[in-house]
Amino acid sequence: MARPKKATAEKPQEKIEAKLFATADKLRGAMDASEYKHVVLGLIFLKFISDAFEAHHTTLAADPASNAEDPEEYLAENIFWVPKQARWSGIQATAKTDAIGKTIDDAMVAVEASNDSLKGVLPKDYGRPSLNKTMLGELIDLIASIKTDGATDTKDLLGRVYEYFLGGFAGAEGKRGGEFYTPPSVVGLLVEMLEPYQGRIYDPCCGSGGMFVQSEKFVLAHGGKVDDVAIYGQEMNNTTWRLAKMNMAIRGIEADIRWNNEGSFHKDEHKDLKADFILANPPFNISDWGGDRLREDVRWKYGAPPEGNANFAWLQHMIHHLSPKGHAGVVLANGSMSSQQSGEGEIRRAMVEADLVDCMVALPGQLFYSTQIPACLWFLARSKAPNGFRDRRGEVLFIDARKLGTMVERTRKELTENDIRRIAGKYHAWRGKSPNNLYEDEPGFCRAVKLDEVAEHGYVLTPGRYVGAPDSDDDDEVLFEKRLITLSSELGALLDRAAKLDDEIRAGLRSIGVKV
Known part of the structure; x- marks a missing residue:
């Protein structure tokens, strides 16, 4: 990345993070990003705990x-004990040797042995023959360039770099990236809507822990204390669980995040938890979730979810885990708002009639790395x-936010801070949380609707049905077909025009004696 000639409005840390990532990405060469991320993130974590320790x-x-060599002195300050062979200064000194891979593996083993909370978390395969040791040494030097001053600054800067x-x-x-990462603007909207100031926060499919990081930021930004919230999570993918544990450790967040390979449906690690806030982005439309083995589960109070789609299993799992005054924000595929197959319409009806549905938000497309399909909250x-x-x-309350968002890459959008404020502001005004901002319906964007009217629409929860905009789920396919017909017609006309131009060019060339 070229260094700017003069200062701009861009935040300095954004330039640092982007430059580091661009350089690290060049170093990976032919290595797949899914493998390389563990190499890089493990080293960033080791740099973090070593910097905090050495300060x-x-x-x-x-x-x-x-x-200074008493582990208890560090435990008292919530700082990981780093054995001598794992300290960054020693690792960097051997970065250019052929044994650097084994040196890092030994360091990771030593750190885990000295810190119970990190057991089974850190990557320990840097010594494998397939990992280019020259690249590894250069990567160590790059990460060493992240300069920090003391433990507090380390936590802040390296936390941002990790994120x-x-x-x-x-x-x-791409698609695989969506398995462990929810875009920050989507997480930010969930957090701003729910405002998890204090209480128990839960995510049954927590990925790399982004919901928890944003919740912590929200609490601190509003003058609260991290100790005001208790965090609980579960993750089925072991490598993703390890990313989450490192993410929490870098942030200094105490979190009870558990892993098993059966998942939250079949082995609920927080079976008795009643959460005040649930924030989650479960995988969309999972068909092989093992629903046939859970037909009589106590969680299915509003109807047994179809075996071929887990969307309503996730919703009911989260309702089951809500405290008496709890709130949940869940990202799901748009089909969940209108589907009728396999009893989903009846489950949705039962949830609406139980007055559990507070607000529905239709999101713009292209927000996610894993899919281009629009989603909803x-x-x-x-x-x-x-x-x-x-x-x-x-x-x-129905909010149609499909027209919001700004393109930040060729195929991806983000919700801006203004977008998030606009959506959350309407919700808080409707709930009465903003006494100086009385709620009003806004045609084409939001509308408060009585349950009787929802019933008249067959309990379909697509915001476009209520706020005056086109129905996203009902119309997308029709609109696509119409657009395809239009484009095909335009293409045919262009091809005809091209053929005519070709004939005219050939005729012109023949008129001056050129054979074509």
Whole structure:
């Protein structure tokens, strides 16, 4: 990345993060991004814990009353103990040797052995023959260039770098990247809508932990304390679970994130949890979720989900885990708002009649790395009874945000801060959380609708049906077919015109004696 000639409005850390990622990406050569991300993120984590350790080590060494080599001195400050063979200064000194891979593996093993919370978390395959050791040495030097001053700055800067790299690798992996990463603008919208100031936060399919990071940022930005929230998560993919554990450790977030290879449906690690906030982006439309083995599950209070699609299993799993006044924000495929097959329409009807659906938001397309299909947000509430806010029982707020978002790459959009404020602002005004901002319907964007009207529409929850915009789910296929017909007609006309021009050119060339 070229260095700018003069200062711009771009934030300095964004330039640092982008430059680091661009350089690291060049180093990977032919290595697949899905493999390379573990190499890079593991080293960033090792740099983080080593920097934090060495900063505190320097402080302790200057104090005659302290023992800089006593692990308890670090535990008391919530700093990981880093054995001598794992400290970054020693690793960087051997970065150009053929044994660097084994050196890093030994360092990771030593760190895990000294810190119970990291057991089974760190990558330990840097010594494999297929990993280019020259590239590895250059990568170590690159990560060493991240300069920090003390543990607090380390946590902030390296946390941002880790987060930026997660997004960069998700983009490089495309569809597979969506398995561990939800775009920050989508997470940011969920967090701004739910406002998880304090209480228990849960994500049953937590990926790399982005929901938790954004929740922590929100709490701190609004003057709260990280200790005001308790975080619980579960992840089925072991490598993704490891990313989440490292992500939480870099941020200094205490989180009970568990892994098993059966997943939240079949082995619920937080079976008795009742959460105040649930934020989740479950995989869309999973067909092989093992629903045939869970037909009589206690969670299916509103109807047994179809065996061929887990969308309504996820929704009911989260309702089951909500506290009496809990709220959930869930990302799902648009089909969940209108599907009728395999009993999904009846489940949705039962959920609406139970007054669990608080707000529905239709999102613009191209927000996700894993799919170009537009998605929606379900906001669920165990209770809509007034609690210092307006009474919205028997009502659902519909927001059609499909026209929002800004292209940031050739195939991907992001919701801007203004977009997020606009959507969340309407929701908070409707709920009565913004006393100076009275709610009003906005044609084409949002409308509060009584349950009787939702029933008249067959319990379809597509916002376009209610706010005046075209129905996304019902019309997308028809609109595509019409557009395809139009484009085909235009292409045919262009081909005819090209043929005529070709004839005219040939005739002109023949008129001057050129044989064609």
